[in-house]
Amino acid sequence: MLFSTFTLSKTLLYYKGGEFKADGPWKHKEMFHKGDYELIFCIKDPLYLQVGNERLTLRQNEILIVPPFTTMVGYKKSANVDFYWVHFFSQQQEKMLNVQAQDLFSKIQNKDSDHTDKQLYLPMQFKLVDYEQTTILIHQILSIHNELSFIEERDYLVSALLIQLYNSYWHHFDLSDDESSRIDYVKEWIRANISNTLTVAEIAEKVHLNPDYLTRLFKHCTGMSTLKYLNHIKIEVATLLLIRTEMSIKEIAYNSYFNDPKVFMRRFKSEMGLSPSEYRKSYNLIHLNNPHVDPQIPIPKRIADSIDYIPENGSIPE
Template sequence: MIIMSINGQLITFFILPRKEASQMYYLFSHQKPVIFTIGGKFISSSSWAHEKKRFSDYELIICLKGAVYLQINHQKYTVLPDEVLLVPYPSEVQGYQKSDSVIFFWLHFAANDRHTFLTKRYSDTQLSEIAQNGLSDYFILPDKFKLLDTQEISVLVYQLLDSHTHDTFYFEESNYLMTYLLLKISSQFLQGIRTQHTSNIYYTRMMHIKSWVRSHMSVRLTVTDIAHNFGLTPQYLSRFFKQNQGQTLIEYINQQKIKVACELLLRTTLSVKQISNFAYFKNEKQFFLQFRKLTGTTPLHYRQIHGPIHTNNPYVDPELPVPKKALLRLEREAKEKH
C-alpha cells in the first residue's frame, strides 16, 4: 500500500504482489505401472538429425554424449550429456539442427489409463514444498533436467532393454522396470531441487570432497585421511557426509569402485581378476563381496545379462574414476570392434 498526496488530497494505492511464474510438470500415478512399448540405445558418429515424427505416446531421451537438437511442436530443446528430456504426447517431433556425434537412450511408454497421469503447473515455491514433502499417489517429472547420477539410471535402462520377450512375464516385468526407472529419475529430480536450496557453502564442500575422493581412489582411503585433507575432524566429516549424501563415506567409496567395475565388465573383455585390480580392490574376495552387496549378483552374471545390449564404445562418464590403463584398454577394444 502506498499513500501519496495529489493536489492536497491523500490518495491510497494498493499494489498487488506479482504472481510467481510457474512451469508445466508431468505427474504419473505410482499405484499402477506405466506401459513400456519400445526402446533402445542410439549411436551416431556422423552428422544426424531426428526425422519428423508424430508420437502417440511418451518418449524419454537420456543423452550420454554429444547434443540432441529437438523441436517438440513449437518448442526447441538442446539435450546435453546427463540430461533427460520427456517428450509428451501427442507431439510432433523433429530435429532442428544436426548433431555431429551423439549417443542417447530412447524409451517409449504410455500411461496405464487417463486417470493415472496429470499435467500441472507449479511455481518454484510449490516445487520446493513438493521436494520436501512429496506428492500423494504421484511422482513428478519435468520436461527437461540434468541427472545427478547418470550411471544409476543407465544400469536400470540396460536391465529394461535386456528383458527377454519369450519370458512368461515379459510385459509385466518391462512395465514395472520402466515405472521403477521413472521413479528413480523423479527421485533424482527432487533431490536436485532440495540440493539447490541447501547452503552453497555446504554444497560446494560436498562437491570438493567427492571430487577429491574420486581422484585419490588408487590409494587406500580412510575417513581420517580425507578429514585431515579438508581440515575437519573424522567425526564431523562422517556426520556431514551422511547428512548431505545419504550414505557414509565408505559406502560412497565402495559404490564408486563398483561403478568402475560395472563399466569395465560391460565395455571390455578384461578378466574378473583384472577388473578387481582396476576397480581399486585389494583382492578378489573383497571385490566379490562388495559387488554382490551392491548389485545383487556376481560379476560374471552381471556381464552375461547386461553385456549383449551394451554397445562397445569408448565413451565413459568423465567423473567416473576409471584408471588410465583401463581407459586405454577400453579405447583399443572399441577400435578393434569397429
C-alpha cells in the same frame, strides 16, 4: 519450467527402447508419439531436437522426457551422438504443469493430496548429477528379453527408473546451499582420488571437515556412511565397465580401483547379488540401433488393453 506428473498407483507400461549411436552427422527424423512418453538419456552430445515448437540442445548426462501426442524432429545435424531411448505409457491421465521448481518442491514437502496419490513430478529436461545409477537401471531394462514371464518385469523397472530420477532431481532441494556445496565438493574429491586407499580421517582432513561431521553429512545426504559410499562408487564404476566395455574381469577389477581381483569379485557379488561374469551375461545384450535401423513396432496388446486414449494411427487429437 515445464513438469509432468507420473501417477504410480499402477505401474508404467514399457513399450520399446534401445541405445542409438551415430558416428557421423545425423539428424532425428520427424516422429509423432502415439500416446507414449519417450525418455532420452544423452551419453554423447550434442543432440539437437525440436519438441513441438521448442528447440532443445541435449548435453551429456541430461534427461529429456517427450510427452504424448507430441511431434519431435531434429532441427540440426548432430555428430557422433550416443543416447539411450525408452518409450513407455502411463495408465493414468497425466498433467503438464508450468511452474517454478521451488514452488513445486514446497508442494511436495507439504505432502498434499496429489502427492499422496503416488504422484511424481519430473521436469521435461534436466541434468543428472549422479548418472551412474540411471545408466545401470536403463541397461537392465533394455537387457530383459523374457517373453515367457507372466509378469512384465520391465514395467516395474521403468516405474523404478522414474522414482530414481525423481529422488535424484529433488534431493538437492532438500539440502541447504551450504550442505549441498560441501557434499558435492567431497564427492568430487573422492572421485578424483578414488585410486588411492582412502580412510574417513584422510578424506575429512583433505576436505577440511571434522571426521564426525563428515560422517553425519554423508549419512544425511546419501543415506550411507562415507566408506560405504566409497565402496558403492567403486562397484558402480565396475558395473558400467561390465556393460559398456569388453574388458576382462581382471582389468575391470583394477580399473574400478580394487587391488585384488578376488576381493573385487567378492564385494561385487555381495552388493549386486551376481558375480561380475553373471552380471555381464544378464545385462549386456540390448537393442542397438543406428541411422539405418528404424525400430518401429506395433503397440503390444497388453498396453492397448490397458490404455483407452491412444488415437488410431497416431492421429493428432483435436
